[in-house]
Amino acid sequence: xxxxxxxxxxxxxxxxxxxxxxxxxxxxxxxxxxxxxxxxxxxxxxxxxxxxxxxxxxxxxxxxxxxxxxxxxxxxxxxxxxxxxxxxxxxxxxxxxxxxxxxxxxxxxxxxxxxxxxxxxxxxxxxxxxxxxxxxxxxxxxx
Amino acid sequence: xxxxxxxxxxxxxxxxxxxxxxxxxxxxxxxxxxxxxxxxxxxxxxxxxxxxxxxxxxxxxxxxxxxxxxxxxxxxxxxxxxxxxxxxxxxxxxxxxxxxxxxxxxxxxxxxxxxxxxxxxxxxxxxxxxxxxxxxxxxxxxx
Amino acid sequence: xxxxxxxxxxxxxxxxxxxxxxxxxxxxxxxxxxxxxxxxxxxxxxxxxxxxxxxxxxxxxxxxxxxxxxxxxxxxxxxxxxxxxxxxxxxxxxxxxxxxxxxxxxxxxxxxxxxxxxxxxxxxxxxxxxxxxxxxxxxxxxx
Amino acid sequence: xxxxxxxxxxxxxxxxxxxxxxxxxxxxxxxxxxxxxxxxxxxxxxxxxxxxxxxxxxxxxxxxxxxxxxxxxxxxxxxxxxxxxxxxxxxxxxxxxxxxxxxxxxxxxxxxxxxxxxxxxxxxxxxxxxxxxxxxxxxxxxx
Numbered sequence: 156x157x158x159x160x161x162x163x164x165x166x167x168x169x170x171x172x173x174x175x176x177x178x179x180x181x182x183x184x185x186x187x188x189x190x191x192x193x194x195x196x197x198x199x200x201x202x203x204x205x206x207x208x209x210x211x212x213x214x215x216x217x218x219x220x221x222x223x224x225x226x227x228x229x230x231x232x233x234x235x236x237x238x239x240x241x242x243x244x245x246x247x248x249x250x251x252x253x254x255x256x257x258x259x260x261x262x263x264x265x266x267x268x269x270x271x272x273x274x275x276x277x278x279x280x281x282x283x284x285x286x287x288x289x290x291x292x293x294x295x296x297x298x
Numbered sequence: 299x300x301x302x303x304x305x306x307x308x309x310x311x312x313x314x315x316x317x318x319x320x321x322x323x324x325x326x327x328x329x330x331x332x333x334x335x336x337x338x339x340x341x342x343x344x345x346x347x348x349x350x351x352x353x354x355x356x357x358x359x360x361x362x363x364x365x366x367x368x369x370x371x372x373x374x375x376x377x378x379x380x381x382x383x384x385x386x387x388x389x390x391x392x393x394x395x396x397x398x399x400x401x402x403x404x405x406x407x408x409x410x411x412x413x414x415x416x417x418x419x420x421x422x423x424x425x426x427x428x429x430x431x432x433x434x435x436x437x438x439x440x441x
Numbered sequence: 442x443x444x445x446x447x448x449x450x451x452x453x454x455x456x457x458x459x460x461x462x463x464x465x466x467x468x469x470x471x472x473x474x475x476x477x478x479x480x481x482x483x484x485x486x487x488x489x490x491x492x493x494x495x496x497x498x499x500x501x502x503x504x505x506x507x508x509x510x511x512x513x514x515x516x517x518x519x520x521x522x523x524x525x526x527x528x529x530x531x532x533x534x535x536x537x538x539x540x541x542x543x544x545x546x547x548x549x550x551x552x553x554x555x556x557x558x559x560x561x562x563x564x565x566x567x568x569x570x571x572x573x574x575x576x577x578x579x580x581x582x583x584x
Numbered sequence: 585x586x587x588x589x590x591x592x593x594x595x596x597x598x599x600x601x602x603x604x605x606x607x608x609x610x611x612x613x614x615x616x617x618x619x620x621x622x623x624x625x626x627x628x629x630x631x632x633x634x635x636x637x638x639x640x641x642x643x644x645x646x647x648x649x650x651x652x653x654x655x656x657x658x659x660x661x662x663x664x665x666x667x668x669x670x671x672x673x674x675x676x677x678x679x680x681x682x683x684x685x686x687x688x689x690x691x692x693x694x695x696x697x698x699x700x701x702x703x704x705x706x707x708x709x710x711x712x713x714x715x716x717x718x719x720x721x722x723x724x725x726x727x
Contacts, residue, residue, distance in 0.1 A: 214361070214362075214365050214384050214387070215358045215359075215361050215362035215365065216358075218357070218358050218361040218362075218387075219357075219358035219361075222357050222358065240391070241357050241391055242390065242391055242556060242578070243388070243389070243390050243391070243529055243578060244357070244361075244388075244389055245386070245387075245388040245389075245531060245674045245719065246386070246387055246388075247385065247386050247693065247694075247701050247719060247721065248383070248384055248385055248386070249693060249694040249701060250694065264676065264678060264714055264717050265676075265678040265679065265714065269555060269580070270528060270580065272676050272678060272717070274703070274717065285693055285694065288693050288701070288703065288719065290674065290676060290717065290719060292528070292529060292578070292676065294555070294556065385699060385721070386672055386721060388531040388576065388674060390550065390551075390558050390576060390578065392550060392551040392558060393551065407533065407535060407571055407574050408533075408535040408536065408571065412698060412723070413671060413723065415533050415535060415574070417560070417574065428550055428551065431550050431558070431560070431576065433531065433533060433574065433576060435533065435671070435672060435721070437698070437699065500647070500648075500651050500670050500673070501644050501645075501647050501648035501651065502644075504643070504644050504647040504648075504673075505643075505644035505647075508643050508644065526677070527643050527677055528676065528677055529674070529675070529676050529677070530643070530647075530674075530675055531672070531673075531674040531675075532672070532673055532674075533671065533672050534669070534670055534671055534672070
């Protein structure tokens with residue numbers, strides 16, 4: 156049962172801008188760059204304010220990247236109508252990233268009627284060395 | 299073996315300001331309000347930019363509150379020298395808070411030589427209805 | 442809104458025996474010893490087969506204790522009719538216990554219509570030094 | 585930096601039998617079936633006693649499968665000398681498996697000096713529909 160996205164990358168970026176604009180209060184730093192069967196990928200361009208001493212990207216910024224990408228991946232497959240809510244997010248911080256753009260790819264592990272579970276892999280752009288890895292659960296309202 | 303803090307509330311707020319100033323890039327919204335045997339409590343005054351549609355505080359903001367409070371609780375008990383690093387954080391989002399100040403109390407579950415584990419309970423200020431609950435692990439560098 | 446149990450310790454032990462007998466395939470090693478507003482406590486008497494080299498209780502045994510106690514705590518407050526299912530369990534192993542009986546106390550962090558979240562604190566019997574700490578989510582079928 | 589295993593499948597099964605025999609107190613139900621760059625796969629043949637009402641494999645059994653496979657995957661890459669200890673395991677239960685053999689594949693997400701992080705994907709044998717997904721952290725003693 157292949158799970159195909161029903162929204163395009165352009166749809167998803169439009170949705171980010173119109174319905175989820177609070178992720179952009181700091182400037183347009185989040186961008187959807189790919190989607191496909193069961194997954195989506197975002198790019199984050201961290202700003203000075205997202206850094207911790209030593210120049211590494213802060214934990215809350217990595218958390219936000221994992222959470223937004225998982226949410227976008229879910230919407231890509233169920234459509235923008237649903238108001239899914241994060242109920243649980245478990246994140247492991249693995250390596251300090253260099254300063255520069257990050258990418259996050261999320262895969263759907265389960266898409267049930269009431270719950271969806273996704274994992275999120277964060278690395279530097281075009282690298283496959285993991286910076287952080289997360290698993291998130293979303294509660295999906297009755298459709 | 300009662301675990302007593304070695305830093306005061308004033309020490310901890312000073313540390314926040316001088317060494318951890320990136321949590322204040324959005325204004326002074328985090329404040330340590332209590333510490334004692336094995337715990338510390340912080341207060342967060344969310345701003346417009348920390349809200350999601352519907353007026354609820356965003357997930358990354360709650361994550362940041364849990365992470366900063368756990369870090370401060372750890373430092374209160376081992377002193378400000380250590381450069382502890384979050385390695386894992388698991389958070390459950392339980393209820394949408396009303397608009398207004400939040401509090402977070404962290405307790406030390408384990409303080410080992412290399413790892414510390416703490417839990418974090420977030421509620422509205424002066425309420426005991428939980429908004430979110432987290433468990434976090436910190437790696438402590440050799441002392 | 443105080444959350445009071447609707448089942449007694451005797452009710453819960455009867456339920457364990459009749460409806461959940463697979464936890465007793467290794468002998469009667471699990472016993473409910475207390476319940477009250479929002480919590481329940483179980484006792485586990487580990488057997489030879491639950492030990493790891495060095496005489497410490499195995500991870501799966503501690504997992505089982507946290508999971509069964511959380512399930513029993515939930516049933517104590519919603520009644521034995523529901524077929525709740527564990528959807529997520531996050532466990533931190535904190536200290537190696539001595540050989541001997543363990544206790545686990547679970548508190549309800551949230552009891553929603555569709556999801557319940559509980560935490561679990563495991564220690565040696567009558568000790569307050571934590572051996573392990575867990576947080577678990579249960580999906581509750583429509584009632 | 586490709587991470588290659590230094591132990592073979594036969595080595596790992598021998599280790600399971602001689603040094604980790606407590607996983608076999610219920611009979612030889614765990615078997616290593618593959619290893620390669622950064623991963624290992626185990627097979628579990630559940631017995632009657634591992635089932636819950638309705639014939640599904642119990643949570644503690646799935647936990648044990650994830651934990652043992654992650655441990656074996658780690659040893660495959662660092663050798664059998666280390667006495668690594670599970671410090672955290674987060675598991676999501678996704679679907680109830682049919683009665684029958686299960687497989688679990690673990691990948692190393694990070695192999696540091698002091699901590700290793702792995703993920704675990706459990707499915708029915710030769711299926712790619714996930715039954716459960718876990719992330720585990722191991723503390724590695726000084727080498």
